[in-house]
Amino acid sequence: MSRVYQPSDYVVEKSRLPSFEKYKEMHKKSLEDPEAFWSEIAKEFHWQTPCQPGKFVSYNFDIDKGDIFVKWLEGATTNVCFNVLDRNIRNGHGDKIAYYWEGNHPDDYSRITYKKLLDSVCMFANALRENGVRKGDRVAIYMPMIMETVICMLGCARIGAVHSVVFAGFSPDSLAERMSDCKAKVLVTADGAWRGEKLLVLKKTCDQALEKARTKHNHEVSLCIVVSHLGRVKPCGKMDDIKKLYDWNYNVDVWWHEIMEGQSPICAPEWMNAEDPLFMLYTSGSTGKPKGVLHTIAGYMLYATTTFRYVFDYREKDIYWCTADVGWITGHTYVVYAPLANAATSLMFEGTPFYPDNDRYWSLVEKYKVTQFYTAPTAIRALMKFGDELVTKHNLKTLRVLGSVGEPINPEAWLWFYNLVGNKRCSIVDTFWQTETGGHVLTGLPGASPMKPGAAGFPFFGVEPTLLDESGKVIEGPGEGYLVFSRPWPGIMRTLFGDHARYQKVYFSKFKGYYCTGDGARRDENGFLWVTGRIDDMLNVSGHLLSTSEVEGVLTEEHSVSEAAVVSKPHPVKGESLYCFVILNEGVQFGPELIDALKKRVRNRIGAFAAPDVIQYAPGLPKTRSGKIMRRILRKIALGDTDIGDTSTLADPSVVDELFKSRP
Ligand code: WTA
Secondary structure, X not given: OOOOEOOOHHHHOOOOOOOHHXXXXXXXHHHHOHHHHHHHHHOOOOOOEOOXXXXXXXXXXXXXXXXXXXXXXXXXEEOHHHHHHHHHHXXXXXXXXXXXXXXXXXXXXXXXXXXXXXXXXXXXXXXXXXXXXXXXXXEEEEOOOOHHHHHHHHHHHHHOOEEEEOOOOOOHHHXXXXXXXXXXXXXXXXXXXXXXXXXXXXXXXXXXXXXXXXXXXXXXXXXXXXXXXXXXXXXXXXXXXXXXXXXXXXXXXXXXXXXXXXXXXXXXXXXXXXXXXXXXXXXXXXXXXXXXXXXEHHHXXXXXXXXXXXXXXXXXXXXXXXXXXXXXHHHHHHHHHHHHHOOOEEEEEOOOOOOOOOOHHHHHHHHHXXXXXXXXXXXXXXXHOOOOHHHXXXXXXXXXXXXXXXXXXXXXXXXXXXXXXXXXOOEEXXXXXXXXXXXXXXXXXOOOOOEOOOOOEEXXXXXXXXXXXXXXXXXXXXXXXXEEEOOOOXXXXXXXXXXXXXXHHHHHOOOOOXXXXXXXXXXXXXXXXXXXXXXXXXXXXXXXXXXXHXXXXXXXXXXXXXXXXXXXXXXXXXEEEEXXXXXXXXXXXXOHHHHHHHHHHHHHHOOHHHXXXXXXXXXXXXXXXXXXXXXXXXXXXXXXXOOOOOOOOEOOOHHHHHHHHOOO
């Protein structure tokens, strides 16, 4: 049984929610009377017209009763940009710093106040309007982590245009496909950006993508706005003349600074309906083309604001840092909308944790006196490899809340984060959520929730999680099954752009009446929820349902293992067996002794049925650019089947060959 960690006095003191009892009370209230709960928070915002009486929330989750829909605050009109900027300025936060910006090179940094941010957003919004962008039009964004990215997103929100951010690591093909699918009118990008010592020439990728959109998808983007970024930062590696790195198409391309010139810093917001779209963001589907997840105005704003406030226990003078790229949902909600809605001060970082040294994250926490640090387990595991001294040499005593997101965090990484980075006194919030959920749905709350290493914890306000078995029967009390939700919270997605039928099929058809996350979860004897990974990562060994991440957690407890990935391999007697890939820490020898030790450890920790059949040494793992392991490919390697299909979304396709070579 895992040890339970209670929030320290340091965290509980002054916490906005200082006890678990209080959390339970609020959670109960949020389910019993959603309107009373959320309208209290809605009062803080500006509504141009109020919500119609009796229309606060309506939905249908049961496909047999008709089309699936979710609506919050029907009839109300508002503007998200107005609420996250103008409203805060009216409340006296105009001179407060909205963002500290730190470039890839440590010599590049700046800051921007709420007032200054509003001026720039209005100028850009006016420029968009001048170029024919109207309410409902889609604007594609392919940008590095710079201030203009935020300005651009909020500029869209101000005039009711729908932004569609594509992570600036995607290939020209992927960008072309996404721009064409949403029929983007405009693309916004930068000439390039440094990631460590590597130069990304974003404009060149955009040129190729615009060409492919035209020729392959018959879609013409009429305007490409380009931020001139490379000229204003220090070069971090070798670089030719910037202008020679890409072409300039005078019919389409225009410089950001040129269209901003002479624009007024005043721009009337477009008053939007509560259920008008705010943005769309593509997420990968298990089959076929990417899914354009669509979020709407009012519900998303309420939910983002509330989760941020409670999950990070945000206080007025805090300095908050989320390391996620704006190209992912974590960046949308917890780098842009939620912190701004709370008038918070954030750090936005352009670079990588490994440049110029492997302690960049810790040196930034020290430099900016960060109070909340929100990152991903994959980053934590990568940083653990370099030893403790890189952490301990920095003063991290301002930290109060540590966040984790993106995958289940293995207990080894959790303990390292807790003990070393958090110095045993910070609370860790393991936030489970998805592009589709808009904000955190399962998580701990810093001053209130007890913690167990590796458990996501408890439902956020308004969220009612249910575990179902294969036949759709509800699992009460302790047990493991499909994680589903029986009712909507304000921030849940409303549809897939242009494909409501697919939305209904993917999320609402497996279990009638429920939103299906596609993840498995376990409820333990204390009511903690443990997300066990995607359902397709579950395996059944001799009738025992096992989650791959559970086994991975055990493997990485071995000090010599830095990362592990486990897949299922068909087995004639057991049905399925465990095939494990392990990445080792520097200087560790792979051999029969280590294999034995690892097998024994799994057998001891989980049970004899869980003992792995194969442990393979892995020089690296096939990961997507967002860091997700592509288990589909690992399953092929386990089988020795070289027909692995499409590898275009891999960050580094060469690891696949290496893994085939290192098969035992
Ligand atoms: C996984 C990222 C366990 C999960 C915000 C989910 C997690 C998918 C956690 C969504 C967590 C995310 N614990 N698993 N704390 N957070 N996941 O859409 O499988 O990029 O379904 O959203 O990541 O990934 P997405």
